[in-house]
Amino acid sequence: MSKGRITVTVDQALLDRARSLGVNLSAACERGIAEVTETLAARVELARQVADYEDAGGVYDDEKLARARQVLAEVHSALGVERRAG
Amino acid sequence: MPVCILDSTALDELSAPEWRRALLDAGFDLVVPTVVLAERSTGRAQDQQLRAALRATRRPPLDEAGAHAAGALRHAVVPTRRRAPSAVDAVVVAAADELARRDDVLVLTSDVADFEALRAHAANGRRIAVRRP
16 A cells, blocks of 8 residues: 555634644644544643633632642653753 | 643542643643543542543543553563552553653653652653652
């Protein structure tokens, strides 16, 4: 079986939506259409859940939010250091 | 995009709006290997919150290659630990290892010691970070 090129066409709205959610469609398309769709759907759902919480007047616990952001910042930093060391 | 894999203990955290907000802001792609659900689902109405949180995740199934990879990791850890890590934990790290071939991966778990032991034997362990939520 020969290997063929697959062309993916997306409209501007989807491109803008993906970009706003931090999804790189060009990179993701190289991995396969199913994963692109799944990743984008999950990110849209996550954004929707956060928006719903805020629209409903939900109040974040500042300490918990700060702790979560601290952990994630540490992870970004640690992975960057380890990659350079490797 | 960095990937965040959650084990069953971290799934509880995902139900907290603070963690959903922070993970979204940080741009993580959320992944829950389906085998993890066997540790959290009860089949009862109380699963409603769990199901809502799961909608924001990707949930890759366990295939044969993944099962073999998990078994190899678990076997490699056995001589160094008083007890072997659970098969589910090994599957989570094997999934992280596969994703780490092309992305940075964060594993969120309350059982850091077992996961670090497994990560040490992962081929792409340098691109995996294990943290407690």
